[in-house]
Amino acid sequence: MDxxxxxxxxARVAHVxxxxxxxxxxxxxxxxxxxxxxxxxxxxxxxxxxxxxxxxGQGPEPGLSAGGRPLDVAPQVxxxxxxxxxxxxxxxxxxxxQRAARDMLAVFAVPEPPGGWDGxxxxxxxxxxxxxxxxxGLPPTAAELAAxxxxxxxxxAIVWCGYLASPKMVAKIPPADLRRPALAHIDSLLATFRPVxxxxxxxxxxxxxxxxxxxxxxxxxxxxxxxxxxxxxxxIAARAVLMQLNHMSSSEELEALDEDVNPFYLRSPSPRDA
Numbered sequence: 647m648d649x650x651x652x653x654x655x656x657a658r659v660a661h662v663x664x665x666x667x668x669x670x671x672x673x674x675x676x677x678x679x680x681x682x683x684x685x686x687x688x689x690x691x692x693x694x695x696x697x698x699x700x701x702x703g704q705g706p707e708p709g710l711s712a713g714g715r716p717l718d719v720a721p722q723v724x725x726x727x728x729x730x731x732x733x734x735x736x737x738x739x740x741x742x743x744q745r746a747a748r749d750m751l752a753v754f755a756v757p758e759p760p761g762g763w764d765g766x767x768x769x770x771x772x773x774x775x776x777x778x779x780x781x782x783g784l785p786p787t788a789a790e791l792a793a794x795x796x797x798x799x800x801x802x803a804i805v806w807c808g809y810l811a812s813p814k815m816v817a818k819i820p821p822a823d824l825r826r827p828a829l830a831h832i833d834s835l836l837a838t839f840r841p842v843x844x845x846x847x848x849x850x851x852x853x854x855x856x857x858x859x860x861x862x863x864x865x866x867x868x869x870x871x872x873x874x875x876x877x878x879x880x881x882i883a884a885r886a887v888l889m890q891l892n893h894m895s896s897s898e899e900l901e902a903l904d905e906d907v908n909p910f911y912l913r914s915p916s917p918r919d920a
Contacts, residue, residue, distance in 0.1 A: 659701045663797050666698040667754060669890035671768070672686070673747035676739045678768035685735035695727040702797060712799025723749040747758065754797075755804045757899070786841035794836040795915070800838050803831035804888070805911045811884035816875060819907055827914040832864045834915060835887070856890055863887055 669691065672679055679685060700718055726746040732745060748763055759766045795803075809815040810824060839860070842853050863883040868877055885900050 650789060659797055662694070662697050662701045663754070666723075667751065669694055670747040670750050671756075671766075673726070673730075673739055674763045675744070675766040675768070677764070678766055679739055680737040681767050682737075685737060685918065688730065688733060688735055691730050691735065692727065693722055693823060695730070699723050699727070706892050717752045719750070719801075721755045722746070726750050753801075755801045755808075760899075783873055790837070790841045794841060795834045795837055799834050799915045800909050802915060803834045804891070805827040805908075806831045807835075807884045807888050808900070808903055809907070809911065810876060811881055811888055811900045813881070813901060815907070816881065819850070819912070821875050822872040823912045825867070825870060826874065827912055828867040828870075828872075829864065830914040832860060832867060836860050856887075859883070859887055859890060896912060 669686070672682060672685075696918075699720060702723070726743070726749075729740075729743045729746045733740065739747075744763070748758070752758075806827060809819060810828075816824065816883050836857065839853060839857055863880075863886075866877075866880045870880055888900070
């Protein structure tokens with residue numbers, strides 16, 4: 647696959663996943679659906695979920711959507727798709743569809759909103775963009791575009807960050823196991839965001855701040871050899887990344903994170919940190 651094909655594929659995957667997660671957020675909460683007003687027609691829902699199944703099956707490893715990996719999103723997407731087959735969309739979302747939508751969001755590492763899905767009323771309206779100001783940066787290189795990770799790799803990096811940011815998870819995981827995939831996971835995040843260009847100064851500043859935060863995070867990880875528990879500064883850096891990406895809403899939420907350790911997220915997605 648050449649750089650142009652890789653760029654087009656990455657753009658399609660990002661677009662489809664973003665639209666599907668927005669749809670799942672709507673289906674996860676009747677309050678959000680009522681606030682949104684008109685619901686998309688069933689044909690649109692089924693088409694979008696089917697397209698999502700198609701793009702997540704295009705990962706670099708065989709069996710990406712066929713149950714071969716611990717982070718396997720396809721079954722949850724298929725479950726939501728099946729639940730919507732006979733549904734006539736309305737603001738009153740059946741409980742089965744709500745559960746399926748919430749479970750799909752969970753496997754994509756989208757956290758439950760504060761107060762739970764039942765009380766969620768949807769994302770706040772975005773502020774109108776300021777005047778356009780073309781990004782003065784050079785276009786992303788072919789190498790940057792080719793290095794962009796697939797959705798599964800990105801999600802795995804986010805989950806690993808959650809492990810590192812949570813005192814309860816850190817207490818469960820041997821330091822060497824937590825350290826082993828560290829640089830590769832952070833490199834995946836950097837590779838995701840480095841090619842981004844923005845035409846609004848505020849958004850451009852946000853992306854630059856994120857990249858600087860990730861670079862600092864990486865430097866802290868390089869200085870940690872994994873013989874002892876990660877230093878507090880490193881855990882704080884992981885929290886800051888997750889909160890800037892809106893994958894966690896508060897430090898308290900990360901303090902409370904306590905789940906079974908999945909060894910998949912402690913594997914390096916690439917040989918870069920070997």
